[in-house]
Amino acid sequence: MTSPIPPRETLTVEFKSDHKELGDRDLIEAITCLANTDGGELWLGVEDNGTPTGLHPDHRVLTGLVGLVAARTSPSLAIQIELVTIEGVEVARIQIPQAKGEVATSNGVYLRRRLKPDGTPECVPMLPHDRTSRASTFGLADISALPVAGSTLQDFDPLERDRLRQCIQSYGGDRILLELDDKRMKSDVNGCSSSDSLSLSSRVI
Numbered sequence: 344m345t346s347p348i349p350p351r352e353t354l355t356v357e358f359k360s361d362h363k364e365l366g367d368r369d370l371i372e373a374i375t376c377l378a379n380t381d382g383g384e385l386w387l388g389v390e391d392n393g394t395p396t397g398l399h400p401d402h403r404v405l406t407g408l409v410g411l412v413a414a415r416t417s418p419s420l421a422i423q424i425e426l427v428t429i430e431g432v433e434v435a436r437i438q439i440p441q442a443k444g445e446v447a448t449s450n451g452v453y454l455r456r457r458l459k460p461d462g463t464p465e466c467v468p469m470l471p472h473d474r475t476s477r478a479s480t481f482g483l484a485d486i487s488a489l490p491v492a493g494s495t496l497q498d499f500d501p502l503e504r505d506r507l508r509q510c511i512q513s514y515g516g517d518r519i520l521l522e523l524d525d526k527r528m529k530s531d532v533n534g535c536s537s538s539d540s541l542s543l544s545s546r547v548i
Contacts, residue, residue, distance in 0.1 A: 346429055347436075348386055348393055352464055354456055355383030360390050361434075364399035370408075371415045372454055374439055375446045376466035378420055380456035382441030388434035395432045405435060415449045445469065 349356045357373055359365050365387065377383045388398040402408060405424045413419040423438040447453050453469035508521055 376454040
């Protein structure tokens with residue numbers, strides 16, 4: 344009979360030994376790490392080489408694990424757990440959804456998953472630029488609206504202003520902008536004064 348355990352760890356598959364009882368902190372960090380990447384499944388009670396060695400007695404009450412994860416993640420993460428018996432050994436298959444935002448541990452730790460050069464996965468800290476990039480991927484943040492330090496209204500490109508007017512005429516948009524002179528358009532599009540920094544998107548207008 345073919346084992347339901349995947350042949351190896353990947354970006355979406357993690358094995359965790361529970362023979363000596365995996366600590367709650369390690370478990371929660373591994374789960375948030377998967378959630379902050381592509382989601383996936385964590386096999387609790389399985390060694391790194393894919394050998395099932397079983398669950399610690401304290402982890403055999405699966406409903407308790409569901410509550411633990413919900414309580415120790417922010418925002419609370421909803422997981423699904425299935426008890427799987429392989430050759431008489433009980434392990435837990437924990438299905439973890441991909442988070443649309445970012446999930447932290449209750450201790451404020453943000454982690455993400457990546458592949459090392461040898462193809463094996465690892466969890467690494469989620470740095471500020473990682474969080475911004477992830478939010479942009481899900482449409483939760485507009486990177487082009489970020490201010491560009493040192494930019495001024497003098498950085499506006501007049502050719503791009505003309506192109507914006509043409510796009511409004513051809514494809515629709517806020518036609519009020521067509522009535523504005525160049526100076527008013529700069530201020531109204533970006534919502535800034537001459538002393539403010541411009542956003543990435545407004546620098547091309």
